[in-house]
Amino acid sequence: MGIAHWDEVEFNRAANGEIDASWQRLGATAGAVDVGVNRVRVAPGMLPTPPHSHGAAEEIYFVLDGSGLAWQDDAAHEVDAGTCVVQVADHFEHTFRAGPGGLEYLVFGTKHPTEFGWLPRSGAVRLGWPWVEGRTDDPWDIEAKAEPLVFADPTPRPPNIVSLEPGESYRRLGADAGAARTGLTWLRVAEGRLSGPPHTHSAAEEVFIVLEGEGTLELWPTPMAVEDGAGREDIPVRAGHVVARPASSGFAHAFRGGPGGLTLLAYGTNPANDICFYPRSNKILWGGIGVMARVEPVAYGDGEPDDWR
Secondary structure, eight states, X not given: OEEEEGGGSOOEEEEETTEEEEEEEHHHHHTOSSEEEEEEEEOTTOBSSOSBEESSOOEEEEEEEEEEEEEETTEEEEEETTEEEEEOTTSOOEEEEEEEEEEEEEEEEEOOTTOEEEETTTTEEEESSSBOBTBOSOHHHHHHHSOOOOOXXXXXXXXXXXXXXXXXXXXXXXXXXXXXXXXXXXXXXXXXXXXXXXXXXXXXXXXXXXXXXXXXXXXXXXXXXXXXXXXXXXXXXXXXXXXXXXXXXSEEEEEEEEEEEEXXXXXXXXXXXXXXXXXXXXXXXXXXXXXXXXXXOOOOTTSOGGGOO
16 A cells, blocks of 8 residues: 655656646556556646557546646547546547646556557557667657647537536546446545445555545555554545555555545556455455355464464
């Protein structure tokens, strides 16, 4: 488990041609393993990236502030604070253009060692981290010399772009916008209440970002962690905190709202083989088959093989 605050994470600016954006690597700083989370500020009228698509990664965007246009396959759609955009793997070529006041968003994505990236304007291909061998130039330099990306007049939003509605307290934004491999949930946690039952995952990885308010991150040790001497921890959190929960951490987690409550974004992967454990009730959920049961906790014993039961 890792925790960071975005006020303490450095912004790195990438500016080249019509691309001008500053990036914070929040997920990496907080200790995320198989997913990435970045906070991005795009300069007015500029792009954060060239138009691109991914062969394996699924990306979910959540607009924090400002306005602009989401560009995907030559169509343009208006976005503003509270908008969620899902880009499933191997589908739209996509980017954004910031409006006159700039655009700030969070982008969540899955990591894949054999990722295939495609930049249609420069014809560049990326396999994993490096660009394909054989180029002697930088495709971003080619992008910078290209004619400005054409944005058509905005059209009605397609199903992969949704927005929060006034008065909502809970919204499964990722599912509503068609996410297939991941999820993004926006929720308000009332003062003194829990975000949900404390739980831990065997295969799914989760990242939480506190958007507003303050509260407490409660960490509950699993039986094996208790055997190792671990105890419960309560960690204060406030707006800007990023909490990474890699799979099989040995601690269940939940958030409790402080004075005035708090607002969270909860992002996570949804592998079919995930098992979820709830230490307060000793329940196990086998997510892939949708079965839940209550179990008797098993201790380590003294370490001899015959002590396992």
